[in-house]
Amino acid sequence: MANLASLLDTLETELRRxxxxxxxxxxxxxxxxxxxxxxxxxxxxxxxQWIYIQRLRALLDADRPLPHGALVKPYADQYFDQQPQLAAQKLLEVIDRIDAFLGRPAQYAQGA
Structure with a gap:
């Protein structure tokens, strides 16, 4: 499994793309x-960009515990459903991988 720092770099790359x-x-x-x-x-x-990536990178840099049970993907799906002009599939995949890395809440883990 890719490490979180790498996933955050990929998330930034996709936002830039x-x-x-x-x-x-x-x-x-x-x-x-x-x-x-x-x-x-x-x-x-x-x-x-300004909250999620920054906070996760700060936790990594400080060697602090990471949040558990993050679930950003459903909101991201909803947001990008309203932005059909954006080819955001890879971005959504990266968000899903970060959710998985941080440990999805049990009720969402079946689809992992």
Whole structure:
């Protein structure tokens, strides 16, 4: 199984390939959102770039415990279903692999 750092690099690469990566960060208020996936302030690609990837890399760098039971793929499926112009299949596969690496909740593990 690929390690998490490699999966995060691949996730970044896919976001860049789809032109969903930004050099301009969201406002501090947007980044401080407490809503799941910061849906009230950020798009999914923004959340992946500025919160998810950053936090997971920080945990890895600090040798801290990783979250268990992350489940981003269902939200990503829903988001990209509304963006049919984007060829996001590989991005979705990477998100699914990260979910699997972090340990899916039991009710979702059957499809793993």
């Amino acid at each position: 789809l032109s969903l990566w930004s050099d301009v960060p969201p406002s501090p208020e947007a980044l401080a959102s407490t809503a799941p996936f910061a849906v009230d302030q950020l798009t999914l690609p923004q959340w992946l």
